[in-house]
Amino acid sequence: MRIVAAELSHETNRFSVVPTDLTAFERSGIHRGDDMIAALRETATPIAGFLDAAEKHDFELIPLLAVWATPSGMVTQEALETLLTELLRGIADAGSVDGILLGLHGAMVAEHHSDADGYILRSIREQVGTGVPIVATLDLHANISQEMVDDANLLIGFDTYPHVDQRERALEAGDAIVQIIKSELEPTPALVKPPMMPTSQNMATAVEPMRSIIERAIRIEDAPEVINVTVAGGFPPADVEECGFSVIVTTDNDPGLAATLAWDLANFAWKKRDEFLGGVSSWDEAAAALRAIESGPLVLVDIGDNPWTGGPGDSAELLRFLLEQQASSAAIALIKDPESVKRCIEAGPGATVELSLGGKIDRLHGDALEVSGYVQTISDGRYVNAGPMHAGVGVNLGPSVVVNVQGIQVLVTEHAETPIDLNIFRRHGIEPTALQVIGLKGKGHFRASFEPIAERVLLVEGPGITGAELSRLSFEHVRRPIWPLDLDAEFERPDDPLDGDSA
Numbered sequence: 001m002r003i004v005a006a007e008l009s010h011e012t013n014r015f016s017v018v019p020t021d022l023t024a025f026e027r028s029g030i031h032r033g034d035d036m037i038a039a040l041r042e043t044a045t046p047i048a049g050f051l052d053a054a055e056k057h058d059f060e061l062i063p064l065l066a067v068w069a070t071p072s073g074m075v076t077q078e079a080l081e082t083l084l085t086e087l088l089r090g091i092a093d094a095g096s097v098d099g100i101l102l103g104l105h106g107a108m109v110a111e112h113h114s115d116a117d118g119y120i121l122r123s124i125r126e127q128v129g130t131g132v133p134i135v136a137t138l139d140l141h142a143n144i145s146q147e148m149v150d151d152a153n154l155l156i157g158f159d160t161y162p163h164v165d166q167r168e169r170a171l172e173a174g175d176a177i178v179q180i181i182k183s184e185l186e187p188t189p190a191l192v193k194p195p196m197m198p199t200s201q202n203m204a205t206a207v208e209p210m211r212s213i214i215e216r217a218i219r220i221e222d223a224p225e226v227i228n229v230t231v232a233g234g235f236p237p238a239d240v241e242e243c244g245f246s247v248i249v250t251t252d253n254d255p256g257l258a259a260t261l262a263w264d265l266a267n268f269a270w271k272k273r274d275e276f277l278g279g280v281s282s283w284d285e286a287a288a289a290l291r292a293i294e295s296g297p298l299v300l301v302d303i304g305d306n307p308w309t310g311g312p313g314d315s316a317e318l319l320r321f322l323l324e325q326q327a328s329s330a331a332i333a334l335i336k337d338p339e340s341v342k343r344c345i346e347a348g349p350g351a352t353v354e355l356s357l358g359g360k361i362d363r364l365h366g367d368a369l370e371v372s373g374y375v376q377t378i379s380d381g382r383y384v385n386a387g388p389m390h391a392g393v394g395v396n397l398g399p400s401v402v403v404n405v406q407g408i409q410v411l412v413t414e415h416a417e418t419p420i421d422l423n424i425f426r427r428h429g430i431e432p433t434a435l436q437v438i439g440l441k442g443k444g445h446f447r448a449s450f451e452p453i454a455e456r457v458l459l460v461e462g463p464g465i466t467g468a469e470l471s472r473l474s475f476e477h478v479r480r481p482i483w484p485l486d487l488d489a490e491f492e493r494p495d496d497p498l499d500g501d502s503a
């Protein structure tokens with residue numbers, strides 16, 4: 001049995017002014033062939049799960065391509081076509097194959113295809129025909145389209161946020177494709193999309209409302225006739241028609257059951273929609289929390305400029321706030337500012353520098369902050385995540401410096417990245433557990449590493465395009481009505497669910 005494996009993923013924020021070109025993908029590292037196995041074998045990623053499946057079932061895995069880019073603006077036509085052409089050629093060159101395993105995100109938007117993941121799946125399907133099964137993993141923030149469902153035999157989404165189960169879900173995909181190839185399974189999926197588009201600050205799967213929704217999904221999966229239940233919270237700033245919450249139930253040759261179960265679970269999520277609101281503290285509440293620190297650290301997370309939601313990463317608002325509050329024993333990850341990095345490297349370790357920090361990429365993430373500090377550390381910005389999320393995965397921040405501004409240690413980098421791992425500080429000589437205050441940019445992934453060491457976690461929302469305030473974004477393409485943009489949106493199952501909904 002010969003099965004091709006590849007990953008091609010991006011989460012696209014249409015409100016970002018930073019286009020996602022080929023260079024952006026290259027920066028994250030494009031792995032091909034044997035290098036893909038060497039680089040990703042021992043990581044908490046889909047490719048590692050596909051390799052686990054190859055070992056378990058003793059099939060030949062043909063590694064083609066693994067590539068992603070940090071969430072940012074629209075994927076350029078050139079970038080997607082270049083990577084997709086390479087993928088299609090690789091599949092053709094592999095000769096006779098029995099199946100295709102893919103790691104997709106599900107919220108990629110390209111200049112020429114708003115449903116880029118659907119386009120990728122359709123392109124592969126058109127090339128290989130219906131005789132070769134395609135099974136893909138999806139991110140929990142996928143905006144799932146009917147086209148994606150139609151062109152894959154089976155889609156399996158991550159069940160966790162932070163996404164710590166990528167490898168396990170990919171192994172599940174590998175288990176399933178083997179059974180599909182042997183004709184032991186006949187997947188019949190039903191996609192149901194309630195008209196809701198929650199933001200993700202309250203989407204962590206360890207807490208409500210997602211805890212109950214995922215628990216219910218897993219209970220449904222226990223039935224022998226159910227192959228998989230996928231719940232995707234969606235990614236609003238992709239601003240595409242398919243934006244929002246999705247449920248896929250895939251049964252073994254029972255479309256009616258799949259539709260009934262999917263509608264039931266979607267309805268369960270719909271009724272809990274209000275629990276996705278809130279969860280963000282005011283700056284006054286953050287100031288009070290600073291004064292109330294006992295052992296520390298207080299983890300303060302700005303969700304307005306989260307690079308993994310497509311924020312530019314160059315907002316200086318957290319630093320502005322901590323300086324105003326005269327915080328000490330604090331560190332911030334991070335502010336993207338290549339100009340300031342260059343000046344600090346030229347000045348050298350220990351030198352005093354005057355910087356106009358951040359606020360350069362657009363006018364949506366606050367102004368630059370004039371600061372005086374000293375260069376504490378200089379690095380190449382490379383480290384490996386300790387995990388649990390993305391354990392073993394290398395990170396490249398580009399040349400980076402820590403600038404010490406009145407006792408606040410600020411990581412300033414060439415590239416934007418969301419801090420999800422303690423090693424982002426340890427790499428730069430900062431021990432996060434010893435701090436009183438940790439300032440991060442993020443939404444939910446930081447929790448896997450930082451929640452266990454935190455005295456308290458608070459989300460705040462500075463200016464930007466990645467937070468919970470959807471009124472800041474001028475949506476043009478999402479289907480309407482949709483909650484919470486339209487509070488009067490309604491959700492009701494059609495009288496005959498088999499009439500068009502489970503086709």
Ligand SMILES: [Zn+2]
Binds near residue numbers: 139140141163
């Ligand atoms: Zn995600």
